[in-house]
Amino acid sequence: MxxxxxxxxxxxxxxxxxxxxxxxxxxxxxxxxxxxxxxxxxxxxxxxxxxxxxxxxxxxxxxxxxxxxxxxxxxxxxxxxxxxxxxxxxxxxxxxxxxxxxxxxxxxxxxxxxxxxxxxxxxxxxxxxxxxxxxxxxxxxxxxxxxxxxxxxxxxxxxxxxxxxxxxxxxxxxxxxxxxxxxxxxxxxxxxxxxxxxxxxxxxxxxxxxxxxxxxxxxxxxxxxxxxxxxxxxxxxxxxxxxxxxxxxxxxxxxxxxxxxxxxxxxxxxxxxxxxxxxxxxxxxxxNVEMPGRFEVLGVQPLTIIDGAHNPPGADVCAEVFFGDFHPEGRRILVVGTLREPGDMLAALRADEFDVVHACTAPSPRGVAGADVAAAARAIGCDEVYVHDDVETACRAAMQHADGDDAILAAGSIYVAGDARPALRKYAN
Known part of the structure; x- marks a missing residue:
C-alpha cells in the first residue's frame, strides 16, 4: 500500500x-x-x-x-x-x-x-x-x-x-x-x-x-x-x-x-x-523542543503568529500571551475559525480587543461557517469584521492590509493553524 x-x-x-x-x-x-x-x-x-x-x-x-x-x-x-x-x-x-x-x-x-x-x-x-x-x-x-x-x-x-x-x-x-x-x-x-x-x-x-x-x-x-x-x-x-x-x-x-x-x-x-x-x-x-502551531511566531514585520488552541481555556491562554508577552504596538488583526460555539471562543480570544477580525470557516466537516463566526464577533463588540470562505483567503487579506508594526494572530482551531501556517509563511519575514 x-x-x-x-x-x-x-x-x-x-x-x-x-x-x-x-x-x-x-x-x-x-x-x-x-x-x-x-x-x-x-x-x-x-x-x-x-x-x-x-x-x-x-x-x-x-x-x-x-x-x-x-x-x-x-x-x-x-x-x-x-x-x-x-x-x-x-x-x-x-x-x-x-x-x-x-x-x-x-x-x-x-x-x-x-x-x-x-x-x-x-x-x-x-x-x-x-x-x-x-x-x-x-x-x-x-x-x-x-x-x-x-x-x-x-x-x-x-x-x-x-x-x-x-x-x-x-x-x-x-x-x-x-x-x-x-x-x-x-x-x-x-x-x-x-x-x-x-x-x-x-x-x-x-x-x-x-x-x-x-x-x-x-x-x-x-x-x-x-x-x-x-x-x-x-x-x-x-x-x-x-x-x-x-x-x-x-x-x-x-x-x-x-x-x-x-x-x-x-x-x-x-x-x-x-x-x-x-x-x-x-x-x-x-x-531542542519545537512545537509548530502552538503560539508559533512565523514572522516579525508584521508580527505573525499561529496558535492551535481549540477550546476556551486554551484560547484564554493564547490571548494572555498575545496581549501580555507581546503587547503589539500596531493594529491587532485576528484570523479566526472554530469547530465549536464561536461566541465562547471569541470571548476567550478577546476578539473585541482586536482592531480587525477576519472570520473564516475552519477546514473540517465540523467547521462553523465563517458568516456565523463573523456574526458572533460583531455580537461581542468587534467593529471591523470580514468574512472569508477559507483560511488561506482570510490570511491573504490580513497580510495584504498589515503594516510592519501590526500583529496578526491566526487561531481558533488546530485546523485553522494548520492551513494558516503555509499561507502566512508565503508572506512572513
Whole structure:
C-alpha cells in the first residue's frame, strides 16, 4: 500500500472518527487488532499523557529529554498540523511516506483477518504501535486523543501516567462537571503506573490519587516551576522536581503556561528513570523542543503568529500571551475559525480587543461557517469584521492590509493553524 492508498483507507474509515461506538465506549476493537499483530503496544515501556490542554507540548518536552538522555524515542500525538506523518515520530523525525503506507497496510490486513473495522484514530494508533515495535524504540511517549479511559491509546500499560490539567472540554462525551472529566482522564492510570499530576485543585487531584496507581507526585507539592520569566524567544525557568532544582533552563516556547508544562515533563522523565537527570541533559532536551502551531511566531514585520488552541481555556491562554508577552504596538488583526460555539471562543480570544477580525470557516466537516463566526464577533463588540470562505483567503487579506508594526494572530482551531501556517509563511519575514 503506498502513501496515497493509505490516506484513502483512512478516509474510508473517517465516518467512525473520534468516537466510533459511542453508545458502548470500549477499547475492545483496537485491542483485538493489536492482539492479532502480537500486541506491539506492549513491546517497550510507555509514558502516557492526558489532560485538557498542554498535552502536546508536554509530550514533546518529555520526548526531547529522553532523546537527550540517549534513548531512541517513539512519539505519538494528535491531531496533526499539516501532514498525518507528524503524528508518528522516531527521535523527532516523522515516519516516512513509504513506512506509513506499510504500517497502514498492516492494519488493513488485520481488519480482514479479525473482522474488526477500526475508526480512523484506531487505525493510526495501531499503525504507530506497530511501527514503534518494528523500529525498536526504547520508550514510547503517547498522547491521549480524547479524555482517556476509552481512548484508543489506552491499551498501553504505562510505566508513567501524566496528567497536565483539567478544564471543561469534550463535555458531549464526558461531563458535565470537572470531576467527570477528571474521572475519564484518570482511566489511563494502571496499577503499576507512577502518576505525575499537573492539576492542583485538591478535589480533582484526589480523583487521580485514588485511581490506584503505584505512586503519585503532585504539582505544587512534589514539584513546581520556581521561576518562570520571559526571555528572548521563550522562557527562562527554574524547575524543582522531587530530587533537584534545575536553574537557568531555557525553553524556546512562548507563554508562562509552558513553564508549568516543563515542570510536569521533567518530573515525568525523572520518575521514568527513578533518578535525577544531568543538568546538561536537561538544558539540551528543553533547548531542542519545537512545537509548530502552538503560539508559533512565523514572522516579525508584521508580527505573525499561529496558535492551535481549540477550546476556551486554551484560547484564554493564547490571548494572555498575545496581549501580555507581546503587547503589539500596531493594529491587532485576528484570523479566526472554530469547530465549536464561536461566541465562547471569541470571548476567550478577546476578539473585541482586536482592531480587525477576519472570520473564516475552519477546514473540517465540523467547521462553523465563517458568516456565523463573523456574526458572533460583531455580537461581542468587534467593529471591523470580514468574512472569508477559507483560511488561506482570510490570511491573504490580513497580510495584504498589515503594516510592519501590526500583529496578526491566526487561531481558533488546530485546523485553522494548520492551513494558516503555509499561507502566512508565503508572506512572513
Amino acid at each position: 503506498d502513501y496515497d492508498a493509505a490516506l484513502a483507507y483512512l478516509d474510508d474509515h473517517a465516518s467512525y472518527d473520534k468516537t466510533g461506538r459511542i453508545d458502548e465506549p470500549s477499547t475492545d476493537a483496537i485491542a483485538q487488532l493489536c492482539s492479532a499483530m502480537g500486541d506491539p503496544q506492549s513491546v517497550q515501556p510507555v509514558i502516557h499523557v492526558t489532560g485538557t490542554n498542554g498535552k502536546g507540548s508536554t509530550v514533546q518536552m518529555i520526548s526531547r529529554l529522553l532523546i537527550a538522555q540517549g534513548l531512541t524515542v517513539g512519539t505519538y500525538t494528535s491531531p496533526h498540523l499539516e501532514r498525518i506523518n507528524e503524528r508518528i515520530k522516531r527521535n523527532g523525525e516523522p515516519i516516512s511516506d513509504e513506512e506509513f503506507g506499510e504500517q497502514i497496510a498492516g492494519v488493513a490486513d488485520m481488519e480482514v483477518i479479525t473482522g474488526v473495522r477500526p475508526t480512523y484514530f484506531e487505525a493510526v494508533t495501531a499503525a504507530a504501535f506497530r511501527w514503534f515495535a518494528d523500529v525498536a524504540v526504547d520508550v514510547a511517549v503517547i498522547e491521549v486523543g480524547m479524555l482517556g479511559r476509552w481512548d484508543a491509546t489506552n491499551i498501553v500499560d504505562a510505566q508513567v501516567a501524566v496528567v497536565t490539567n483539567i478544564a471543561l472540554d469534550h463535555t458531549e462525551f464526558a461531563g458535565p462537571s470537572l470531576a467527570d472529566i477528571a474521572s475519564e482522564k484518570a482511566g489511563i492510570i494502571k496499577p503499576g503506573s507512577a502518576v505525575v499530576i499537573g492539576e492542583t485543585d485538591p478535589d480533582l487531584v484526589s480523583i487521580f490519587t485514588d485511581e490506584g496507581g503505584a505512586s503519585s507526585l503532585v504539582r505544587g507539592h512534589d514539584f513546581e516551576t520556581v521561576d518562570n520569566s520571559l526571555a528572548i524567544g521563550g522562557r527562562a525557568l527554574d524547575l524543582r522536581t522531587p530530587t533537584t532544582i534545575y536553574s537557568d533552563v531555557f525553553l524556546p516556547l512562548h507563554g508562562a503556561h509552558q513553564g508549568d508544562n516543563a515542570a510536569v515533563a521533567l518530573t515525568a522523565v525523572e520518575t521514568f528513570f527513578a533518578a535525577p537527570l544531568a543538568e546538561d541533559v536537561v538544558h539540551e532536551g528543553f533547548a
